[in-house]
């Protein structure tokens with residue numbers, strides 16, 4: 001966004017404020033859809049559950065939604081998303097959660113263990129099951145296979161068990177790790193899927209769906225591959241080995257990350273031991289919660305970068321010492337009231353923000 005436009009909106013609405021760009025939301029969705037032709041995209045609501053964003057994606061062609069909880073179901077329902085477009089991906093659910101989703105009309109669920117499969121026996125005529133396989137990715141920002149997923153070598157056995165229980169096994173899902181910069185992780189997982197599907201077919205179990213999960217990376221402080229190049233080896237593998245399957249994905253970050261820009265103001269400053277400390281009106285307990293939970297660092301822009309530079313710290317507004325955002329950075333002298341802008345603030349930011357210390361969450365305004 002143009003800095004002058006940001007200043008106009010800040011003057012109108014105050015700070016902290018998150019601008020949700022409708023055009024960027026559509027562009028992110030269409031770019032990924034073009035990069036993964038034939039793959040149905042289930043937006044992972046967890047990454048940013050703002051109804052304005054869901055409503056934008058809802059109007060995109062062939063868009064789907066990945067929900068994990070009753071709360072997320074309520075949100076997509078309020079945005080007019082019909083149940084046929086939803087997939088329930090939480091591997092652990094209470095009976096009441098399963099009923100809630102079934103009552104809404106969701107028909108596809110994820111399991112990764114035998115106890116969870118047993119919960120579906122009463123609903124075996126209504127619910128289809130995806131078996132979640134774990135894919136280890138220690139090199140990745142956020143590991144999503146530490147807590148969930150059955151080992152690849154045990155995935156077939158679990159599918160067979162589910163089948164023998166009379167459940168309808170529809171497919172296999174995995175998550176290659178969030179902000180995963182290595183497309184070969186998907187190939188590794190798809191290789192396992194290929195073998196598992198072969199074994200299942202021999203046993204008369206027909207796997208229809210391969211769910212390649214989320215994980216697609218976006219640029220923060222460093223550039224990542226353009227999404228089309230990133231997805232190319234995945235597309236090639238799918239077109240070679242999985243032409244007769246329905247392929248779906250659960251992208252979160254790659255869709256929501258680029259959509260939001262944060263504007264925050266300097267509330268106060270203090271020269272402490274030769275270092276300029278600036279206290280912003282947004283911090284770790286607000287939209288920057290992703291620094292803590294998601295291990296993300298967001299690119300920053302100032303109105304002007306001219307003039308002499310000083311060693312500086314940017315801190316959030318709360319009274320907690322943990323609420324420090326950037327240390328040891330070189331900045332021009334900032335004035336109280338100056339506006340700072342941060343990009344790529346859409347994924348795992350507002351989603352985990354709190355009202356700690358009485359600071360309200362950033363206001364969200366849809367732009368463009």
Ligand SMILES: *Cc1c(COP(=O)(O)O)cnc(C)c1O
Pocket residue numbers: 044046047066089144175177178179213214215216250251252253254
């Ligand atoms: C968090 C999550 C996603 C979204 O992951 P991204 O890395 O944001 O794309 C998709 N599927 C499941 C099961 C998840 O838990």
